[in-house]
Amino acid sequence: MPNPLVLKLEQRDRLSDDEKRVLESAISRVRVVEADEDIVHEGEHPSESSLLLDGYAARYKIFSNGRRQITAIHVPGDFVDLHSFLLKVMDHGVLALTPCRVAVVPHVALERITDEHPHLTRLLWLSTLVDGAIHREWLTTMGRLSATAQMAHFICELFLRLKAVGRTDGDTIQLPLTQAELGDTLGLSTVHVNRVLQELRKEGLIRWQGDALTILDWERLEKVGEFTPTYLNLQHEHR
Amino acid sequence: MPNPLVLKLEQRDRLSDDEKRVLESAISRVRVVEADEDIVHEGEHPSESSLLLDGYAARYKIFSNGRRQITAIHVPGDFVDLHSFLLKVMDHGVLALTPCRVAVVPHVALERITDEHPHLTRLLWLSTLVDGAIHREWLTTMGRLSATAQMAHFICELFLRLKAVGRTDGDTIQLPLTQAELGDTLGLSTVHVNRVLQELRKEGLIRWQGDALTILDWERLEKVGEFTPTYLNLQHEHR
């Protein structure tokens, strides 16, 4: 079974066999997390990081009044809390949106990698940088796009990210989020999420039945969401 | 003159004299950029990164319709485009908001650091991770707070970040942004920025005259903005 992180990194640069072996052996164990359970809690000081192998996860923050904001949706191949290696304290929680399989990588193993494998280190660094690029993109869509455009943009992004790890089926992806969760992601109310989805459906841009979301008209969806994929950095470069 | 980056990193971990020397010698030259000029252009493939020594800068993205979103405000000590070392293509521009002095660090020098100085590498990585943490915080405030709270939060954050590099004067900071620029930062219209500022003033939370912004009541401002500084990672830890 190919490690989806390897898959993702190989899209962005060449990985030597040695580096692949080092990555694999950095994994101390594989853990299963139930849906709706935290993979990592806010405020924790973890001594290991979690690489998502299967399932969907979300980074989130909760306010005093109970309102929640999701700041990232993670798919297989994502290192959901690689940053805790250096940030030490989790300033947010990470939640399993579906049942998840998670590879656990101790921080000591990461430290060893940074000591001994500079190129691999750069690739790990890179993957946190891509997280940052996605955050910036979300900031722009939240700040300057209509709710409809924002939703379209989100769907385009998720599609390409899933495609990069081989989790698309034609024009269809699994989207196991409730409309409430989508609202927490985009900063919208549940009601408005529903309105916006109706609109995208009526326009013939998407179909969403059960967990299966199908993109019916990629070009127009991209246009509505003002989507350009540069920021996902899916190009192969020497890094 | 102490390098403000060294100042910032030393707040988060110990730097050896050797590491400080390596950092200093990585700088190939110092450049001055006029206000309202780009330090780096969107779409560029830079071969060096820029460390802000003096002045304020902003990362921004512009949409087809001319709307602009600022995704980060940078202060002295910030590496405004360290990520371009590994992301290669700039997915946004970086603008000098005031006249800026910028230290230029070639990517080859950064690559050498990653090859030879693992601990320093981790600290550079860390500073991009803090950028990411700030992005996440902005996402939550944009998505889930009122415009007033968002503004209060922004002011609290900027104050602490400036304090970390010794650029505060009592309860006063320099805030050389126009209300329009603030609007582009928070995702608000200029008119609404003005309304919100009036409110914060009327409540006796801040004073803002010319470029000088004074925090009159830190505790209440923090409360209004639901601000907690954990995400800025200003603690000293072994990284």
Next chain:
DNA sequence: CCTTCCATATAACATATGTGAGTGCAGGCT
């Protein structure tokens, strides 16, 4: 088979924020 529980869907209404236009002031330039 019935009940319970969510999630989706709709409706009526409330409001935070955006839009477009205009005023006045202050600093810089000729």
Next chain:
DNA sequence: AGCCTGCACTCACATATGTTATATGGAAGG
């Protein structure tokens, strides 16, 4: 001195999105 120009500030009005409430339907479970 006079004239721009940019910026802060206001007003009247428009609208996107939030809120509260209710209906519907499917899935899980006894």
